Amino acid sequence: MSELWQALAQGVFIGSTYGLLALGMGLVYGVSGVVNFAHGDFISLAMFMCLALFSAFSLDPYVSVLITIPVMTAIGALVYRFLLRPMVGYKFLMVVQLTLGLSLVLQNGILMIFGGQPARTPSIVESKLIILGDVVLRLAHVIACAVAFAMAIGLYVMLRSTDFGRSIRAVHQNAHAAALMGIDVGRVQVMTFALGIGILAVAAALLLPGTPIQPTQGLQYTVITLLVVVLGGMTNFVGIMLGGLVIGISEAMGTVYVSDTLGRLVPYAIFVLIMLFRPQGLTWRAS
């Protein structure tokens, strides 16, 4: 029984971070129809930035985030403005190609600078544990979960009740009508992409403590993020967080109850099963 609780707790903690990763992708898809296949490589980039900041200044990832957030946000804005925007509105596959290319560039760029050895970024919370009865939790996971949910709620409130948030939703629901309201659609798309990439800087710092990193890991994060976004129904906020939890929990269950290597397949199997029976995603709203 304690194994079950352990797996559930771990799944919720990891899943909430997956949800956060996916919110960024969902937001971007919602306003510009871009599915970013380099999403995971941007997480890599943020993680290796944290590593570099540790090597150079011994900064803890939780501190580095103050630097990586603005840098990643700026990178996101530039990438959208100069690479993606000229392609948006043409064939969907061209945008996919472009982001796949970007993924290779990022991956090999990181490989060139940091080499192919798995690396670790130490953090003060790395070895801290919280023990609740039979369940042993890593402090880093608890922090990750709390921050992920706080950010998700913050984003939700921002989308609901600020003019910027309403302009994002307006562009999502009808870009032509949004332009007639005096909303600069192109600017909203750039800012949303920048926001989506900026969020990754936070997610990277949350995932880092205790996790080895390597330049080729990006695709794995991209695939996990895609699973979550699709499960959540692409643009549904609550659905995406729920999807993150489903994937996180099935991953944790897989590694606890099935063998370590085979267990990694569990989230994908669960995903296929859910898609077979609920192709519209997890949420119940008919569109």
Add this chain to the structure above:
Amino acid sequence: MLEVEGLVAGYAGTPILRDISLRLDRGETVGLLGANNAGKTTLINSLSGIVTPMAGRIIFDGRDVTRATPMQRVEMGIIQVPEGRLVFPEMSVRENLLLGGFCDRARPLRPRQMEKVLALFPRLKERLSQPAGTLSGGEQQMLAIGRGLMAEARVLMLDEPSLGLSPLFVQYIFGIVDQLHKDGLTMLLVEQNLNLTLRHAQRCYVLERGHIAVEGAAEVVKNDPRTRQAYLGL
């Protein structure tokens, strides 16, 4: 107030509008008539800056706005209420109205303007927190007009406001048009419905396959045989 001179516009290099000239004076309600495919929506979208003109000039308040972006035009008060309403379906009535007043010029005035709009459309007041997608067609048209007014419109351009509405609602919406006219608003009524528009506008232009076939006071346009021709495509 708004003047168009020799406008040529269209999509992907193919002109739909040829040599259009028209003007709207302050406080006037002008009708823009024409059958389907005459180019009415292309014209209104050129005025909104959605379609970039290939030639000609658009002058607003003495300023050349031919190259101004849609955003800049909304900022100046050139507001379009689009065909088919295009309300934001998943947002509440209140949020739709707030978005109407999104531009910098209108934003600080939103609370006051919202009161005015809700006084004009009491139906919307009852439905403030309801998603716009759940409103009836007539209510959505009220919302679309209300949203346009929230932008502190100086010229309000209504694209096919009667489209798909029951006769009762058409009466109501055109009653609102009359009321706005009495309040001194400058309006462009883009319509297919000939007789209705002639009753509510002071002057009219009739578009036929991308050029202006007839223009003049409503009475003159009404009695000009070319008006019917333009409609029937003879």
